[in-house]
Every structure is written in structure tokens, then in C-alpha cells.
Amino acid sequence: MVSARSQLSETQPFMDHELIKESRVCFMNESNRIAETGERFIKYFLRNATPEGVLFKTIKEITVEMNIPHQTLSRVLKNLESHEIIYRRNGIIGLWKN
Numbered sequence: 001m002v003s004a005r006s007q008l009s010e011t012q013p014f015m016d017h018e019l020i021k022e023s024r025v026c027f028m029n030e031s032n033r034i035a036e037t038g039e040r041f042i043k044y045f046l047r048n049a050t051p052e053g054v055l056f057k058t059i060k061e062i063t064v065e066m067n068i069p070h071q072t073l074s075r076v077l078k079n080l081e082s083h084e085i086i087y088r089r090n091g092i093i094g095l096w097k098n
Contacts, residue, residue, distance in 0.1 A: 016046050019085070019095070026083040037068055038076045045086075045093070053095030 023042045027035035044066055049055045059077075063070050077093070080086045084096050 019046065022083075022085060023080065026079050026085060030079065034072065034075055034079075037066075037072050038079065040066060040068075041073070041076050041080075045095075049095065055093040056091075057093070058091065 020039065020042055023038055024035070027038040030038070041062075044062070045055055048057065057065075059070065059073060063073050066073070077086065077088065081088065087094050087096055
């Protein structure tokens with residue numbers, strides 16, 4: 001019998017540790033607070049995204065669940081977008097596929 005966790009990892013098109021590593025590079029020139037929040041967001045994204053790498057949560061839901069200010073989350077998302085780690089379209093946050 002195959003566990004649900006292993007089925008999820010087989011269908012997951014991205015590697016958790018590689019994504020965290022890439023995101024750290026994105027925040028090298030940012031303050032420690034933004035860098036820490038960026039890493040927290042990536043971990044949150046990995047926990048809550050679909051196996052295809054799509055997060056169906058509003059900015060408000062994310063800020064409440066992560067307990068961070070809207071302005072900080074916006075800065076993190078803009079940084080990740082500019083490095084083409086994520087994209088935002090019509091209320092979803094998706095992971096760019098290489």
C-alpha cells in the first residue's frame with residue numbers, strides 16, 4: 001500500500017529544498033526580516049499549495065494565517081515574482097515551472 005504522502009511527493013513537480021534554496025538567493029539583498037518572512041512564506045506555500053504548485057488563498061487569508069503585515073507579504077511576493085519563482089493571476093499564486 002502506498003501512502004498518501006508518497007503519492008503527493010511523486011506528483012509534486014517541484015523539489016522543496018531546491019525552492020527554499022532559490023528563494024534564499026532572492027532575498028540576499030533584503031533585510032533580515034524580509035528574508036525570514038520570505039522563507040516562511042515559501043514553507044507556507046509548500047504546505048498549502050496543490051501538487052501542481054498552485055495556492056488558492058487570498059492575500060488577507062495568508063497574512064492572517066502567517067501573522068504578518070500586508071505590506072511585508074506584498075514585498076515578499078513582488079520579490080519572488082521578479083525572480084520568476086512565483087506568479088500571481090486572478091487571485092491565485094502559482095509556482096513557475098522550469
